[in-house]
Each structure stands twice: as C-alpha cells, then as structure tokens.
Amino acid sequence: MKTLTANRLTDGRVIYRTADGxxxxxxxxxxxxxxEEAAELLPVAEAEFGIAVGPYIIDLDEAGPAGQKWRxxxxxxxxxxxxxxxxxxxx
Amino acid sequence: MxxxxxxxxxxxxxxxxxxxxxxxxxMDGRLSEAEFKPLRLMNGVYLQLHAYMLRxxxxxxxLRSEQMRVLAHLARTYDRGYGHFTTRQNIxxxxxxxxxxxxxxxxLAAVEMHAIQTSGNCIRNVTADPxxxxxxxxxxxxxxxxxxxxxxxxxxxxxxxLPRKFKIAVNGAGEDRAGIRVHxxxxxxxxxxxxxxxxxxxxxxxxxxxxxxxxxLKDFLEPQDLLSYLTAALRVYNAHGRRDNLYKARIKILVDxxxxxxxxxxxxxxxxxxxDGELKLPxxxxxxxxxxxSRPSISDPAPLPEAGPAAFRAWLDTNIRPHQIDGLSSxxxxxxxxxxxxxxxxxxxxxxxxxxTERYGFGEVRVTPDQNLVLPHVRHEDLFPVWSALRExxxxxxxxxxxxxxxxxPGLDYCNxxxxxxxxxxxxxSETLDAExxxxxxxxxxxxxxxxxxxxxxxxxxxxGVLGVDKRGEEFYQINLGGAFGEDAAIGEIVGKGLAxxxxxxxxxxxxRAYLDFRDEDERFIDTLRRLGSDAFKEAIxxxxxx
Numbered sequence: 001m002k003t004l005t006a007n008r009l010t011d012g013r014v015i016y017r018t019a020d021g022x023x024x025x026x027x028x029x030x031x032x033x034x035x036e037e038a039a040e041l042l043p044v045a046e047a048e049f050g051i052a053v054g055p056y057i058i059d060l061d062e063a064g065p066a067g068q069k070w071r072x073x074x075x076x077x078x079x080x081x082x083x084x085x086x087x088x089x090x091x
Numbered sequence: 092m093x094x095x096x097x098x099x100x101x102x103x104x105x106x107x108x109x110x111x112x113x114x115x116x117x118m119d120g121r122l123s124e125a126e127f128k129p130l131r132l133m134n135g136v137y138l139q140l141h142a143y144m145l146r147x148x149x150x151x152x153x154l155r156s157e158q159m160r161v162l163a164h165l166a167r168t169y170d171r172g173y174g175h176f177t178t179r180q181n182i183x184x185x186x187x188x189x190x191x192x193x194x195x196x197x198x199l200a201a202v203e204m205h206a207i208q209t210s211g212n213c214i215r216n217v218t219a220d221p222x223x224x225x226x227x228x229x230x231x232x233x234x235x236x237x238x239x240x241x242x243x244x245x246x247x248x249x250x251x252x253l254p255r256k257f258k259i260a261v262n263g264a265g266e267d268r269a270g271i272r273v274h275x276x277x278x279x280x281x282x283x284x285x286x287x288x289x290x291x292x293x294x295x296x297x298x299x300x301x302x303x304x305x306x307x308l309k310d311f312l313e314p315q316d317l318l319s320y321l322t323a324a325l326r327v328y329n330a331h332g333r334r335d336n337l338y339k340a341r342i343k344i345l346v347d348x349x350x351x352x353x354x355x356x357x358x359x360x361x362x363x364x365x366x367d368g369e370l371k372l373p374x375x376x377x378x379x380x381x382x383x384x385s386r387p388s389i390s391d392p393a394p395l396p397e398a399g400p401a402a403f404r405a406w407l408d409t410n411i412r413p414h415q416i417d418g419l420s421s422x423x424x425x426x427x428x429x430x431x432x433x434x435x436x437x438x439x440x441x442x443x444x445x446x447x448t449e450r451y452g453f454g455e456v457r458v459t460p461d462q463n464l465v466l467p468h469v470r471h472e473d474l475f476p477v478w479s480a481l482r483e484x485x486x487x488x489x490x491x492x493x494x495x496x497x498x499x500x501p502g503l504d505y506c507n508x509x510x511x512x513x514x515x516x517x518x519x520x521s522e523t524l525d526a527e528x529x530x531x532x533x534x535x536x537x538x539x540x541x542x543x544x545x546x547x548x549x550x551x552x553x554x555x556g557v558l559g560v561d562k563r564g565e566e567f568y569q570i571n572l573g574g575a576f577g578e579d580a581a582i583g584e585i586v587g588k589g590l591a592x593x594x595x596x597x598x599x600x601x602x603x604r605a606y607l608d609f610r611d612e613d614e615r616f617i618d619t620l621r622r623l624g625s626d627a628f629k630e631a632i633x634x635x636x637x638x
Contacts, residue, residue, distance in 0.1 A: 080504035
C-alpha cells in the first residue's frame with residue numbers, strides 16, 4: 001500500500017494527499033493507493049501548483065509508514081524523537 | 092566587536108527586500124520550487140523533514156549581547172522556543188514558516204546579522220578560534236582577519252557559483268581551535284624567522300565521504316597579501332574544480348588531482364598577476380578593522396577562586412580557560428547537559444546568557460565548533476555569580492572537553508539528508524557515561540556523531556567518532572577511533588562492523604573503561620590510543636555483543 005506525501009509550501013509541514021486531491025497533515029486521511037495508482041498520480045501532483053512541495057511516494061501498512069524508509073517517515077509523521085531517551089530501538 | 096558600516100547595512104537591507112519579493116512570487120506561483128530553491132538556499136533557508144530551517148550566520152562565532160537577545164526573540168516568536176548552535180559557529184532554527192522569514196531577517200538586520208551565504212556553493216561563514224582575543228596561547232587575534240575575509244567574500248560576484256561550498260577558518264593561537272586542517276582553506280597565524288606575523292596557508296581539508304586533511308600551500312603569507320592570495324586560490328578552484336560530479340566538486344578533490352605542488356604552482360601564477368593590484372590591503376584599513384576588536388582592561392586583578400561548593404570547583408576545573416589578561420578567564424557554557432540535545436539553547440537560556448554577557452562578560456559571547464558557548468572575558472571575582480546563574484538555568488554542566496561534551500549533527504530527527512539519528516544516540520551516551528562517572532574519570536576525550544556520510548557531526552576528527560548508517564531500514568553505527576580536530580589533526584579509522592543503536596552507549600563505556608585500564612599515569616585517551624593502536628580497543632567495543 002502506498003500514498004503520496006510532501007511538505008507544505010507555507011511552513012514546510014508534512015502533508016499527505018487525500019482522495020479528493022487535497023492535502024492533509026493527518027496520515028489516516030491520506031488516500032491509500034496501489035503501486036500503479038501511486039505511480040500514475042505522482043506526476044499529476046508534481047505538475048500541480050499548490051501547497052505541496054516535492055511530492056513523493058511512501059510505503060504504508062495498517063500501522064503506518066512501512067518499507068525501507070519506515071523510520072524516516074515515522075519521524076516525519078510524529079516529529080523528532082529527541083525529547084525521549086532510552087528509546088533508540090524505536091522511532 | 093565589529094559594527095556594520097553603510098555598505099553592510101545597505102547590502103543586508105537590499106537582500107531582505109529581494110528575498111521578500113522572491114518568497115511572494117513563490118507563494119503566488121510565479122516561481123516554481125525548482126526556480127525558488129537556489130534562491131532560498133542563498134538566504135540560508137533549507138526544507139528539512141518537518142519544516143523549513145533557517146541558518147543564521149554568526150561571523151567567526153562572535154556575538155554581542157543584543158544579538159543574543161534577538162536570537163532568543165526569534166526562537167520565542169517564530170520557532171518552538173529554542174535554537175540549535177552548530178559546529179560552524181552558526182545557529183539554526185528548525186521550525187520557521189517560510190512566510191515569517193522576511194520578518195526574522197528584519198529582526199536580525201536590526202542587530203547587524205543575516206543569513207546570507209549560510210548555504211549554497213559560495214564562501215560560507217568564516218570561522219575562527221572561539222577564544223580569539225582572550226586565549227593565553229594566542230599569537231594574534233584572528234577575528235580582524237576573519238572580518239576582513241567576511242567583507243571581501245560577502246556577495247563576491249566571482250565566487251557566488253563555485254563548484255561547491257567553500258569554508259575558511261582562521262586560527263591565531265598555538266592550539267588549533269578553529270580546525271584549519273579540516274577546512275577548504277585554513278589560515279594559521281604564525282611568526283617567521285624575522286619576527287613578522289603572517290599566515291601559514293593550508294588547503295584542501297574537509298570531511299564528508301572523502302575525508303582529507305589540508306595540505307600546506309604556503310609557509311608564510313604577508314598580511315597585506317591575504318585577499319589577493321585567497322582570490323588566486325579561489326580562482327584556480329573556480330576554473331578547475333569539477334562541476335560534473337557533486338561528490339568530487341570540493342577543492343580537496345582538485346588538490347588530490349593536481350597534487351599540492353601542481354595546485355600551488357597554478358595559484359602562484361594567478362597570484363603573480365594580481366598580487367600588487369587593488370586587493371593589497373592598506374595598513375590603514377587593517378588598523379581600522381583591528382580597532383573594532385579591542386581587549387578589555389581591568390584593574391586590581393583577582394586570583395582564581397579556590398573556595399566554594401564542590402560543583403563550582405568542578406566547573407572551574409573543566410570549563411575555565413586561561414586568559415591573556417591577569418584577573419580574567421574565559422568560561423565555557425556547556426550546551427551539553429546530560430541527556431540533552433547537543434547545541435540546543437532555549438529562548439530563556441539565550442536571554443540569560445545575554446544578561447551574563449552584559450553584567451559579567453564585557454558584552455561578548457562566542458559560539459564554539461563544539462556547539463558550546465563561551466564568555467571570553469570574565470573577572471575572577473565574577474566566576475561564582477556567573478556559575479550560580481548558569482546553574483539555575485541548566486547551563487553549568489561541568490563537562491567542557493570531556494566525553495559527555497558530545498558533538499552531534501541534527502541527524503534523522505530533522506535533516507533531509509540523514510540516514511540515522513544522532514541526537515538520541517548522543518543523549519544516551521552522555522547518560523550512560525554520567526551514570527558511571529566515566530566522563531569525569533576519562534578526562535579529555537572527544538566524541539562526535541554524524542547521521543550520514545556528509546559528516547556534519549565531524550565524526551572523522553573525533554577521538555571516538557560515530558557514524559550512523561542505514562541498512563535495509565535499520566540504523567547502525569560505525570565506530571571510528573583516533574581522529575583529532577586541532578593541530579594534531581587526524582582522520583579516525585573505522586573499527587569493525589556497525590553496532591545497533593542500543594549497543595553504542597555501552598560500547599563507548601567499555602572503550603573508556605579499557606582506556607582507564609591501559610593508560611600510563613596521566614596519559615590522555617588519544618595518546619593511549621595512538622600508543623596502542625585501535626585494535627587494542629576493538630575487543631572492548633565488541634565484548635558482550637556475541638552473547
């Protein structure tokens with residue numbers, strides 16, 4: 001399962017693309033896409049002028065960000081882990 | 092401290108208006124991101140994982156108290172209440188909105204600061220010894236020379252689109268606290284056999300994926316020739332540096348390709364055309380710039396305090412540096428509280444430091460390449476009130492130069508380029524070492540952590556370097572041993588396979604315990620390491636991991 005993510009133009013915050021072509025800060029509102037659908041939608045999002053800067057495809061599973069970039073995307077979703085200690089094993 | 096003249100003021104004001112217009116055009120779609128990105132980078136604005144990041148230049152790491160107050164104001168008003176001091180003596184704000192950045196730049200301009208050339212392929216903020224003008228081992232104050240270079244390199248039209256970024260450092264003391272051998276050009280102030288003071292010029296140092304120590308380019312450069320010689324050195328790089336491969340574009344690769352003698356010959360030829368031209372520095376101009384950097388004077392110098400609480404005496408032992416004026420010392424303000432984020436300071440802490448600077452510090456504060464701050468001039472009788480106030484604000488950790496004084500890049504918690512986290516690893520290491528009293532026991536040890544091979548955390552030149560890597564979605568950390576930053580600069584060696592994040596703090600604790608076992612009396616960690624070699628510590632690193 002995939003979705004599209006980007007940073008918001010005005011403030012750089014992490015955003016995800018919704019089914020109606022809008023962008024949201026909430027991952028659970030993001031459109032879930034097949035790999036083919038994501039690949040088809042990415043150039044559309046890239047070509048739009050709007051609030052999304054640098055859209056790209058990420059992997060998801062039921063729990064959230066997945067795949068090789070799961071940690072990076074988990075940190076993008078939840079924020080820096082620097083306020084906690086002794087949690088090195090998890091993002 | 093230097094004050095802007097009309098040229099500086101005009102240049103900064105015009106740039107703010109230009110960038111404000113560029114942001115407006117980006118917001119309404121007249122500029123695409125591809126068009127806008129190089130423009131924002133020229134103004135110190137990056138787009139990181141969660142937000143924009145604004146990097147503000149602190150020339151040669153030197154701040155006046157009112158400048159520190161504005162840095163606090165920016166943190167409080169436009170960010171999340173803190174700022175992050177960097178290894179290049181700058182400050183970064185991690186959360187500003189793009190639309191707020193013109194206002195931030197206006198506030199900075201009001202106190203003669205800006206964010207110009209904190210990114211991009213240009214000459215970056217010039218760095219210098221953070222104890223310049225104060226250190227007892229100093230031959231000459233490096234700040235006037237850094238200021239002369241700053242003025243020459245600011246918006247220099249010929250050097251705005253170099254093959255890659257270019258970093259210059261100046262050091263005027265016996266101990267190299269500016270890291271001249273890990274800069275593109277390093278200038279060491281020296282005295283020749285005739286007693287003249289000038290510069291030893293080093294070139295082609297740098298870290299990243301191809302770490303190199305700088306090679307000596309010139310034994311002695313007369314001061315009035317500084318700018319013509321730098322121009323020649325930059326001109327050769329600009330002409331011959333590679334632009335076809337991002338990873339081979341730094342001057343260190345050009346010096347590798349030409350050899351130091353080949354590069355030096357090219358520079359000498361170029362210099363012969365311009366040496367006696369308009370770039371020769373007039374003695375009057377050198378004197379004018381020097382006049383901004385006067386030393387404080389005091390009467391009735393007091394000795395260093397010997398009494399006081401144990402925590403105060405411990406702070407004196409680790410955080411005080413000798414001054415060239417009797418009755419004064421320099422005080423390191425550690426931004427490395429145990430378990431804290433290296434280099435971070437809250438707005439309230441920055442305001443407090445501004446207060447300390449005004450009351451006790453002759454109006455000056457410095458940023459160090461170790462991500463700490465320094466009050467360069469403190470009367471001995473003021474050390475106790477300074478320590479007391481710092482302690483109340485969580486700024487009196489007695490660990491300057493110890494293993495818990497860890498340098499760390501922002502890593503994967505903030506940075507778009509990082510592969511692994513740095514800050515939580517630093518936090519866990521400092522807590523582990525503190526719990527066992529190992530940092531105090533081991534004495535002078537540097538630990539530096541980078542979250543990717545770009546090496547912003549300077550792991551290559553740490554006694555114990557830690558490099559975060561990503562292996563199929565998991566963080567691993569390579570340990571490097573034997574690096575050094577200063578006059579004995581060295582690139583550390585990777586020791587064995589990478590460790591899981593949780594294994595790094597205990598492994599470092601085992602390295603330090605092994606050192607305490609191996610050392611001869613009073614032998615520093617780096618000297619024991621050099622005497623025995625890194626293999627002697629390998630067993631300690633990997634002990635307990637097999638089980």
